[in-house]
């Protein structure tokens with residue numbers, strides 16, 4: 001038994017970092033490139049005979065996907081019947097005057113299969129996670145659903161590094177709702193002042209973490225400016241490679 005963990009007189013860990021929470025897409029795994037490539041590949045494979053240029057159908061799909069993920073809000077209710085991915089493809093087809101649920105379903109299944117094959121960590125992520133997971137409790141907080149993310153996270157063997165993967169969509173919660181972060185901290189049995197959130201989306205990851213009382217590291221590879229007037233992240237990094245140093249500064 002570790003002395004002090006249950007003893008209020010010896011809070012030796014007060015303020016110490018004990019847990020690091022990570023966003024998934026575009027923070028740990030390369031998502032943007034595979035999304036675009038994959039959508040066009042699938043469009044070419046399954047819908048080229050419908051008279052739509054694959055690149056255009058892919059773009060319509062991406063627009064539908066962005067609209068879905070941007071539109072997520074707490075308490076928005078259950079995802080569309082028949083599947084989120086199918087609904088996105090159906091909407092993309094409708095842009096071209098095609099209402100074909102079966103084709104949308106085929107596109108969705110193929111899309112998920114290809115992405116599951118190709119999902120990969122950013123090159124810097126694995127060595128950093130390997131170094132951190134012996135020192136901290138680690139978890140992922142993603143706005144995904146099991147339906148949209150399970151096939152992609154399984155090949156990553158996240159269990160090696162992470163104590164928990166929180167798919168907020170399944171819980172009808174969504175970052176930046178502080179409830180998601182509180183839920184994740186309860187899973188790891190840590191307090192907000194012992195926790196840091198690492199993510200690429202300022203409005204969802206950084207502001208959400210701050211609203212829950214956590215500190216935040218903003219992954220900002222393109223050097224984007226933060227929103228005007230926003231409370232700055234405690235650290236800004238261009239790549240996961242810089243995370244260990246950033247954590248030392250924060251601690």
Ligand SMILES: [Mg+2]
Pocket residue numbers: 023024025026027199200201
């Ligand atoms: Mg992200």
